[in-house]
Amino acid sequence: MNKHILYKFLPLTLLLTAISSIVFASGVAENIPSAIINDQQYNRAIHIMVMLLVGFGFLMVFVRKYGRSALTATFLLVSTALPLYMLVKSSGLTGRGEDEIKTLILAEFAAASLLITAGAVLGRLKMPQYILLGLLFIPFYMFNEWIVLGGGFGIIDIGSVVDTGGSIVIHAFGAIFGLGVAITMTTKQELEKTIEADATSDRYSMLGSMMLWIFWPSFCAALVTPAQMPHTVVNVILALCGSTLTTYIFSVSLRKKISIADIANAALAGGVAIGSTCADASHTMAAIIGILGGGLSTFGFAVIQSKQQKWMKLIDTCGVTNLHGLPGLMGGLAALPIIHGLNIQEQLMGVLITVVLAFTTGILTGKILPLLGRKVEAYEDSEEFLDAVD
Amino acid sequence: MNKHILYKFLPLTLLLTAISSIVFASGVAENIPSAIINDQQYNRAIHIMVMLLVGFGFLMVFVRKYGRSALTATFLLVSTALPLYMLVKSSGLTGRGEDEIKTLILAEFAAASLLITAGAVLGRLKMPQYILLGLLFIPFYMFNEWIVLGGGFGIIDIGSVVDTGGSIVIHAFGAIFGLGVAITMTTKQELEKTIEADATSDRYSMLGSMMLWIFWPSFCAALVTPAQMPHTVVNVILALCGSTLTTYIFSVSLRKKISIADIANAALAGGVAIGSTCADASHTMAAIIGILGGGLSTFGFAVIQSKQQKWMKLIDTCGVTNLHGLPGLMGGLAALPIIHGLNIQEQLMGVLITVVLAFTTGILTGKILPLLGRKVEAYEDSEEFLDAVD
């Protein structure tokens, strides 16, 4: 009888031990403790911070006499955007508060979108206007984010728009908002003034570009699961390699000689375009999206930009239409053929709402900014900075 | 009877399984394995290395004809400080050896403090004197660290001084030590020579500043627990945003136009000032400390610096008094109202000992350095570098 009981209990004990083992083995392998996830996301958050300040900041230094202003504006825009986003988020207006590091990353996404917008009007705002731009932009950005990704007003179901790395809500939103501001604010005088660069500012611009390129995988993989991370990261790198090679080929083909501005900008278009589908596309598709993004963007800089300027009577200082606008829209639409089981209607609705909201709120913002006056000499540090003669 | 036994053993087995589960669940969630902690700290250590070389190095490139020297000196100071700190630590003179990565981070903290000191006399030492400065500084720094944080001589209880991110023992110590050296060494000739900057060196300076800004959260959170990390990181970012915005406002208010040197330097004062309380302050308090730190620092650069030069008959090349000295002391004292249950006497004693030790050992060092001679042409690469005509 003892033995009978033994044989009965042994399996039970083994089973329970096995269950507890499996629970914790999987707990370790898949449900990684939140303190470790926090740390992984923290490293992404710092990588993105390099993109915001050194990446966007130095990419904008290409304007020869406006380097001090471009870098100071970058500092002010980031310092306005991050606390404001976190403040609104913690107040619960746009959904419940989340983990602090995750909220920080979402705030950095908002700051990236704001810097894109600022690129469209760079050199034509005074410092207080950059701050005001940030104060106006962030609520509009969060409103769009809430509707497209957060189920706001019940228009789009949460999770039905695929935009992991932000082609739509970050890049396209920022670029189109910037166009809205530029359309409203560009003066005739500004339309006639050429934007100069020189060898030093070109190389600074390449520094910014390379920093964006390097840390782009962290931007796109910031909030994916640990299991999705490796595939996402390789996809982003393949897309960037594709756009970089294509940019060289298109630049030299369309212009006879290479434009370093094409390289510094359009090489990044693969990162913009792969944003929506970075966690889902195959490696081959990621490379193709990168190649198409780079081609589209270089064509934009080499051919469309000068025409856009005449048609739309606006100056897009950094060409954000070509780097973030067109490739961003392309990236959002690339989800249609790539993502299996995508709700196509919802995805299209997400793109459409983003375009409309960005443009209208951009125009509104362009009406408000001049209330702080106007910069007299466009693209010149000397109006606002001491000792800025060279 | 079988059943009776079954009902008796089932709870026991479940209980034991549950206990083992809880032990390991908590083991994973809180007691993160040391190999993983090591890796987390490693990433912080590399972030801090960016601050030491590119951050401090390029921030000091603002002196126009002294860029090669500033960067070479940075290389030499770091290469002297790190091995020396680790060597003394491993010899057990200042307490038992610790994990290698943790010791590396503590060595980097010492190197940061040394670079601050070097900033006070930048341009007026020859290369061998920078190395000698490092050899003298590190033991003095470690002596102060041992007394204030390590319970040395039993003067202050271990753990009673709150200085997580080093406002006191890193920033204030380095700045005041530098003042001590500068007071002893500054010549009349040097007092009359102006320090020149140009657009290129200004932008390099902004690169250094941005790199310091970006990685500052890793500096302050390098050795906090995983549970404290998110709150600490957000505090540091809020303090930096606060000081950046305030710096712009104070610079334009006090000087009519913006000084890019104010932006490059005082924007970082929030990071200095939040150092002591970064793990403990509320987010609101962190933002306020940043705002006050930025205001104090900009006031220092715009108003105090020129007066200090006359009163104290010294040149503080990089203005470390204003960036690290005053905000560092402010940060150490900010713990008084903020930290609940703080031993106020011990905290004040920690600040006082740091000030006294830094100043006296700095003056002593200033007496020793001239034994290696004197730099003839201040702020000029050409005395020591080949082909340094431009």
Add this chain to the structure above:
Amino acid sequence: MNKHILYKFLPLTLLLTAISSIVFASGVAENIPSAIINDQQYNRAIHIMVMLLVGFGFLMVFVRKYGRSALTATFLLVSTALPLYMLVKSSGLTGRGEDEIKTLILAEFAAASLLITAGAVLGRLKMPQYILLGLLFIPFYMFNEWIVLGGGFGIIDIGSVVDTGGSIVIHAFGAIFGLGVAITMTTKQELEKTIEADATSDRYSMLGSMMLWIFWPSFCAALVTPAQMPHTVVNVILALCGSTLTTYIFSVSLRKKISIADIANAALAGGVAIGSTCADASHTMAAIIGILGGGLSTFGFAVIQSKQQKWMKLIDTCGVTNLHGLPGLMGGLAALPIIHGLNIQEQLMGVLITVVLAFTTGILTGKILPLLGRKVEAYEDSEEFLDAVD
């Protein structure tokens, strides 16, 4: 009887619980889950990407009028190397596929070696030739990697050549391959043209150098086990500190004044030389290897380079012989006295095969590249870039 059973089962239950506990405790402490290892390696991969683009890229900006080209070439070389390496690897030609992030790191190692090769002929290739160089180099590099480290053809047993951080298969291979290309391609006209630098390009060069220095520990520790990481990292830092200090001393001793090019380059030789033994050397040995590496490299730049140019009738634009070639070989041979139980014959065979394969495939590549024509004006952006007058 019940009690009897109780005493019999209690130990059994405790034992099983204890076993399961030990299994998972060790599972957490040593067998870190692959998702966490992936993330650790991902951070290394991004650090290495900073080295590839900003590190190598800006180090090569020292050529005054060739900055746009150097940075664009860096972009194109990396964008060619990474996908090509990953494509060949996934096709299984050189062994089974591995984890995506590990493969990415191996691809980055290949790209680093390619950038070293490109440094030897920098300024004398047109853009399409850099791309062709990448397409030819990567298969040759992988062939050597397969033989020396992967057991290819059964010549060398897997694991018997010690080369953790790639002194042999990355640095020496890249440098000697570059020499092969340079010997074949250098024209008489190029031998007579001097390579100019100025203050701005010098400081960019120092930026590249510092970025390489900072992230070098991640390069060497990218694929070591978590347990080996701390020792490896400290070894690399000690070697770099050693070479940095020695470079200053040798430069000022051999040339009377410091050459900033020596500092920017030879300071890194400690990282090259410690590569093979970084996980195994003691800290003292690591510092000594760094000191010897820095001395050897500075001697190379100050004394050997001009002689090599005459003897071998070649221009090594960036001096990769002195930074990667000699210190790389030294590092590979340093394993002989340092590693206990090393198979000396296999290690020497690994070095020999690398030298022979690199040189012959380099010469072959030098014969193929001119099929795309020749750059007319060496070291000038203007031939291929728009608006590149300054």
